[in-house]
Amino acid sequence: MRSKPLLLTILDILSILVLGISTYLALFFAPTERVMGEVQRVFYFHIGTAWTALMGFILAAVFSIIYLVTKNLKWDRYQVAAIEVSLVFFFLTIVLGSIWARPAWNTWWTWDPRLTTAAVTELIYIAYFMLRQGIDDPERRARFGAVYALIGGLSAPVTFFAIRLFRTIHPVVIGGANAEAQGGFAMTADMRVAFFFALFAFTIIFIDLYWNRIRLGELQDQVEQLKLKVTM
Amino acid sequence: MTEQRPASQPAPGSFLKAVSAVVWKDLQAEFRSRELFSAMLVFSLLIILIFNFALELDIKTRQSVTSGVLWATFAFAGTLGLNRSMAIEKDRGCMDGLLLAPVDRSAIYFGKVISNLAFMLVVEIIVLPVYSVLYGINLIQPGLLFVILLGSIGYAGVGTLLSAMSVQTRTRDILLPILLFPVVIPVILSAVKASGGYLEGLPFDEILSPLSLLIAYDIIFIAVAFMVFDNVVEE
Numbered sequence: 001m002r003s004k005p006l007l008l009t010i011l012d013i014l015s016i017l018v019l020g021i022s023t024y025l026a027l028f029f030a031p032t033e034r035v036m037g038e039v040q041r042v043f044y045f046h047i048g049t050a051w052t053a054l055m056g057f058i059l060a061a062v063f064s065i066i067y068l069v070t071k072n073l074k075w076d077r078y079q080v081a082a083i084e085v086s087l088v089f090f091f092l093t094i095v096l097g098s099i100w101a102r103p104a105w106n107t108w109w110t111w112d113p114r115l116t117t118a119a120v121t122e123l124i125y126i127a128y129f130m131l132r133q134g135i136d137d138p139e140r141r142a143r144f145g146a147v148y149a150l151i152g153g154l155s156a157p158v159t160f161f162a163i164r165l166f167r168t169i170h171p172v173v174i175g176g177a178n179a180e181a182q183g184g185f186a187m188t189a190d191m192r193v194a195f196f197f198a199l200f201a202f203t204i205i206f207i208d209l210y211w212n213r214i215r216l217g218e219l220q221d222q223v224e225q226l227k228l229k230v231t232m
Numbered sequence: 233m234t235e236q237r238p239a240s241q242p243a244p245g246s247f248l249k250a251v252s253a254v255v256w257k258d259l260q261a262e263f264r265s266r267e268l269f270s271a272m273l274v275f276s277l278l279i280i281l282i283f284n285f286a287l288e289l290d291i292k293t294r295q296s297v298t299s300g301v302l303w304a305t306f307a308f309a310g311t312l313g314l315n316r317s318m319a320i321e322k323d324r325g326c327m328d329g330l331l332l333a334p335v336d337r338s339a340i341y342f343g344k345v346i347s348n349l350a351f352m353l354v355v356e357i358i359v360l361p362v363y364s365v366l367y368g369i370n371l372i373q374p375g376l377l378f379v380i381l382l383g384s385i386g387y388a389g390v391g392t393l394l395s396a397m398s399v400q401t402r403t404r405d406i407l408l409p410i411l412l413f414p415v416v417i418p419v420i421l422s423a424v425k426a427s428g429g430y431l432e433g434l435p436f437d438e439i440l441s442p443l444s445l446l447i448a449y450d451i452i453f454i455a456v457a458f459m460v461f462d463n464v465v466e467e
Contacts, residue, residue, distance in 0.1 A: 027403075068460065068463055118416050120417055123414040124414040124415060127410045127414060130407060131397065131398075131401065131411060134401030134402040134403045135400070135401050136402075136409060140400070140443075143463045143464070143466070144400075144401075144464065145461075147397065147463055147464055148394075148397070148411065150456065151390065151453070151457075151460075152414070152415060152458065154453070154456060155414070155415045155416075155418060156452075158418040158449055158452070159417050159418050159421070161445065162417070162418040162422050163421065
């Protein structure tokens with residue numbers, strides 16, 4: 001078995017480190033928001049996980065196009081890994097958002113465009129894994145997976161625009177304001193430090209998990225090939 | 233690689249001919265058995281019956297939920313038809329025969345989309361007057377029919393691609409709605425919004441945005457499905 005690359009081990013340790021620092025910045029360093037109070041601190045991790053998950057989904061759509069063109073199974077591994085890690089991160093985003101929404105909007109959930117799109121996106125990628133599970137042939141699994149990831153990746157933004165036809169109450173903290181949004185606020189300098197560090201931290205953590213997942217996929221393929229050799 | 237290509241480009245009419253051959257084959261098979269059509273129709277009527285009790289469709293609620301009930305009915309009945317039409321091809325080995333035919337694969341895709349669309353439309357044409365009579369709402373309006381046509385095109389376009397994938401998996405028919413529904417949500421959403429707009433007699437400006445979204449969806453997804461269909465049927 002190939003040993004773990006040194007850089008990956010360093011990245012593992014770095015991930016734990018930045019997660020610790022980011023937690024400290026979000027919970028203690030950043031000032032308490034005036035109106036919403038302590039619960040606003042959820043925001044830092046909410047955006048951190050959301051940003052990385054969305055990048056992961058976009059990456060997966062790009063990899064699925066590359067796979068369909070090149071038919072190299074390497075791109076399939078990259079795509080599955082991106083979707084799997086993003087699915088977990090996006091789930092965290094939804095849960096964290098819900099925790100914030102309970103005091104801010106007085107409800108755990110509302111059928112707002114962003115929330116609905118998030119829920120639909122999760123369902124699309126869960127369906128993606130169900131599709132893959134039903135196919136034994138690795139080459140076909142990769143082809144179908146790529147096609148579905150592409151269709152799903154296209155459909156998520158269209159869903160967002162479709163629901164935009166109805167109104168939204170989700171606040172837009174970065175860029176643009178919405179008069180009907182509830183729970184928006186302006187960031188102070190210290191909040192910005194915590195915010196950008198959280199973005200940085202989750203990007204590092206995402207890359208680390210992503211890399212580990214790709215490595216796992218490669219090892220899985222090796223195991224499958226070895227099993228085939230033994231039975232032959 | 234060049235020697236594998238046909239020496240001359242096929243005549244422009246041959247693509248249409250191939251598409252219509254696939255459509256004709258499906259319609260003829262259906263005309264003889266009437267399996268799919270009758271199942272879809274009865275299923276749709278049963279869904280409306282269930283909605284009748286589930287939502288207590290009295291005069292007041294009817295006005296607001298009619299478009300939703302209609303689209304839920306079409307979506308559920310649609311999966312039944314999509315599953316069946318691909319399962320027949322797979323079970324009797326017809327798919328292999330189709331793939332062996334010396335035509336462009338996309339002709340098979342468009343042929344299947346058109347025949348699936350035809351089945352959906354026939355069911356809808358019967359369901360609409362029945363619903364109108366049962367609930368005293370006039371559903372036979374040109375605007376509404378146009379929305380239903382656009383929505384069904386998008387639904388059949390994506391559905392045909394996904395059903396071609398789902399029949400080749402272990403879980404088969406269970407998988408199709410799971411794959412299809414999250415992806416066609418934009419169709420259902422904008423179709424419900426546009427049909428509701430026509431039923432309430434809203435001015436055209438307010439119906440325009442869901443309507444244009446519906447058209448955009450149809451174009452984008454049929455174009456993508458057309459490009460990737462090769463990957464789905466390739467053996």
